[in-house]
Amino acid sequence: MLKTMDNRAWILVLPVVLLVAYNSIIPLMTVVNYSVQDIFDPAHRIFVGTEWYRQMLHNSRLQDALWRQFVFSGLVLLIEIPLGVAIALTMPRKSGFGTSLTLVLIALPLLIPWNVIGTIWVIFLRPDIGLLGHFINQTLGIHFDYPTVPIQAWISVMMMEVWHWTPLVALLAYAGLRSIPDAYYQAARIDGASKWAVFLYIQLPKMRGVLMIAVLLRFMDSFLIYTEPFVLTGGGPGNSTTFLSIYLVKIATGEFDLGRAGAFSIIYFLIILAFSYVFYQVLTRAGTGEQR
Amino acid sequence: MRIQMRTLGLIVYLIVLMLPIYWMLNMSLRENTDIMSRLALFPHDPTFQNYVKIFTDPGWYMGYVNSISYVTMNTVICLVAALPAAYAFSRFRFIGDKHLFFWLLTNRMAPPAVFLVPFFQLYTTIGMLDTYTAVALAHTLFNLPLAVWILEGFMSGVPRQIDETAFIDGYSLPRFFVTVFIPLIRAGVGVTAFFCFMFSWVELLFARTLTVTQAKPIAVVMTRTVSASGLDWGLLAAAGMLTIVPGALVIYFVRNYIAKGFALGRV
Numbered sequence: 001m002l003k004t005m006d007n008r009a010w011i012l013v014l015p016v017v018l019l020v021a022y023n024s025i026i027p028l029m030t031v032v033n034y035s036v037q038d039i040f041d042p043a044h045r046i047f048v049g050t051e052w053y054r055q056m057l058h059n060s061r062l063q064d065a066l067w068r069q070f071v072f073s074g075l076v077l078l079i080e081i082p083l084g085v086a087i088a089l090t091m092p093r094k095s096g097f098g099t100s101l102t103l104v105l106i107a108l109p110l111l112i113p114w115n116v117i118g119t120i121w122v123i124f125l126r127p128d129i130g131l132l133g134h135f136i137n138q139t140l141g142i143h144f145d146y147p148t149v150p151i152q153a154w155i156s157v158m159m160m161e162v163w164h165w166t167p168l169v170a171l172l173a174y175a176g177l178r179s180i181p182d183a184y185y186q187a188a189r190i191d192g193a194s195k196w197a198v199f200l201y202i203q204l205p206k207m208r209g210v211l212m213i214a215v216l217l218r219f220m221d222s223f224l225i226y227t228e229p230f231v232l233t234g235g236g237p238g239n240s241t242t243f244l245s246i247y248l249v250k251i252a253t254g255e256f257d258l259g260r261a262g263a264f265s266i267i268y269f270l271i272i273l274a275f276s277y278v279f280y281q282v283l284t285r286a287g288t289g290e291q292r
Numbered sequence: 293m294r295i296q297m298r299t300l301g302l303i304v305y306l307i308v309l310m311l312p313i314y315w316m317l318n319m320s321l322r323e324n325t326d327i328m329s330r331l332a333l334f335p336h337d338p339t340f341q342n343y344v345k346i347f348t349d350p351g352w353y354m355g356y357v358n359s360i361s362y363v364t365m366n367t368v369i370c371l372v373a374a375l376p377a378a379y380a381f382s383r384f385r386f387i388g389d390k391h392l393f394f395w396l397l398t399n400r401m402a403p404p405a406v407f408l409v410p411f412f413q414l415y416t417t418i419g420m421l422d423t424y425t426a427v428a429l430a431h432t433l434f435n436l437p438l439a440v441w442i443l444e445g446f447m448s449g450v451p452r453q454i455d456e457t458a459f460i461d462g463y464s465l466p467r468f469f470v471t472v473f474i475p476l477i478r479a480g481v482g483v484t485a486f487f488c489f490m491f492s493w494v495e496l497l498f499a500r501t502l503t504v505t506q507a508k509p510i511a512v513v514m515t516r517t518v519s520a521s522g523l524d525w526g527l528l529a530a531a532g533m534l535t536i537v538p539g540a541l542v543i544y545f546v547r548n549y550i551a552k553g554f555a556l557g558r559v
Contacts, residue, residue: 003385012380013392015373016436023433024399027410034409090302095548103547104540105306108313111539113494113511116532123319123529124312131315134331163312168554175551210555217554224403227496245405249497252409265406276401280394283556 028269035262052263061239062264065247069223072157072243076222077215079162084169084214085207089199091174103174106167118231121160125232146233150240153233157241160228165218172214176207216279223272244268313536319529327525342530355510356534358424359493362507365428367488370439371481373432378443379469383455396437404497407433412501422504430498435488441556442487446480447473483553486546493539510535 035053038046056062087106092099112120125146127133136144146156180202188198226245229235235242235250242250248268252261319327320342321335346352380386381393411430412421420426454476458468474481499509514531543550 003383005386006384007386009380009384009386009389012376013386016377016396016440017392019369019373019429019432020396020399020436023411023430024402024407026414027407030410030413031406087302087305090298090305092299100544100547102302102306103550104543105309107543107547107550108536108540109309111490111494111536111543112532113496113535115496115511115514116535119514119528119532120312120316123525124315129319129327129331129525131311131331131333163309167309171551172554175555210551213555220401224401224405226405245403248403248405249408252405258409261409265403268403269406272401272403273398276398277394279401280397 031262031265033262034258035266037259039258048259052259053267056260056263056267061242061247062267064239065242065244068240068242069244072161072225073219073222075158076161076165076218079158080166080169080218081211081215083162084166085173085211087166087170088173088177088207089203091170091177093177103171106170109164109167114227115231117160117164118228121156121163121228121232125156148237150237153237153241157229157232160232161222161225164228165221169211169214169218172210173207176210177203180206212282216282220272220275220279223275316529316532319525320533322526324524324526342526343534345527346530346534352513352531355508355513358503358507359499359509359511359535360538362424362427362431362499362509363489363492365424366431366435366492367485369428369432370435370488371485374436374439374443374484375474375481376469378440378447379473381440381444382447383452396440400434400437400441402433404434404495408497408501411498415502421502422506424507426502427499427507427509428492430502431492431495433498434495435491438491438556439484439488442484442553443477443480445552445556446477446483450476479549483546483549486542486550487553489542490539 036047036049038048038051091102109117122130124130125133125144127137127145133144133146136142144152146152184202185198188202193201224245225243226249229241229243230246230249233241235246239247248261248264251257251264318332318335321338321340322332323339323341326332326337381389407430415421415426415430420429450473454472455468458472459465463472496509496511500512503509503512510531514528514535546553
């Protein structure tokens, strides 16, 4: 589609630009300002240059948190994408009451405030009052106490994350499936194609665009995760579930170390920026490449 | 047989999906002493006292009023600002359009944790701390880019010929936009409103930082249930159940479009 060149379009964009600039450029500049100073109180501050950056880059806790973050986001993708596609494949293809009900139920976890998600899982996993915690401890006879055992804390956070966000992948994949015309399936039936062939050569290619969006959305959002694991584990036991955002908030508001938090923020933001760029490239291609 | 296996799989998944929510519902209908004394698969002696407490104590129900106020405000701001912007992106090329779109995108992806302290200082300086406006404005940081994106996706699906025909017929841009174009993409507007509502509703970090007492959202009020005698699980569960209700209500209306919204209007 050819667009007309018209710079007056800036007038239409201006309100958005002003609002977002107000909320992003001023705070970002504030953070940059913090990141090069040592602040004792508003009246006493010393310019320290790149000192905080050097400290944060060599900070082993930050590096640990970063690796933890990558492992977490990687696991999220590995589990949620195949699971979401599998669920979408089981969903009814025709519209009707069952379909509506399924859609509403599947979308429900997406609309729960993030700290309530944490609360739900705290209640669900408690060994004394939680259904799952009690079940694992009493019926399976495995000692399950996620607040003290790191590996169990990880499993708990993953379970919560998969429970919370797989519906998003399922919904997107389902929308992709719905866009396949019936004629494709009829042609496949005439050719005697197996279920697997239909999946591989019809369904998967048609889901490509939406799955791309699902992968990138899930990667980004899991990279920023804060509230849910904070409520569930508080980043513990020890630092075992301290992801980047949790660590950053700990430094910024817990220790009130604005200089280091500022440097951390900028590093974090740059990582995000790099990924956003890749995201944007892929997305604009997916948008133009497969127009139906 | 094949179909039955599929449906069975789906039903199992839905049950697993609903279990944690059911468990919270179960808790919310029991008293705290009852919860702590034994594990029960369903409330033997259901009581609504937790809900009654929330609906009669202003400290509690004002949390919902506050949340809904700033969420509504945010949705309105986002729609009003994003509609013309999305139109500009979908119809015109202009200097810096691609860069601008990318810059908007980076804000959707920015870690909220980065903005906590600066936001607190910024909104304190302009004297807006602890108001609905502060939270509504802060939430535009991630909701506006999203709204522009989704709307742009929907708008690009409308053929340009419609615009051209309308202009030949003598419509001015504003009149065409309001009377012809917006009705054409009303599904997109609905979905966008839903997404702004949703992301503002589920967000906690900004809302917690920017409020003290007057505008405190329900998600923050919920942390009050810790008392000297420990957590009041029943009350906490009831408050949690009530936060699900608004979402569950609006989701029904956009159920067929929700995926299109997540795909930024590009399914």
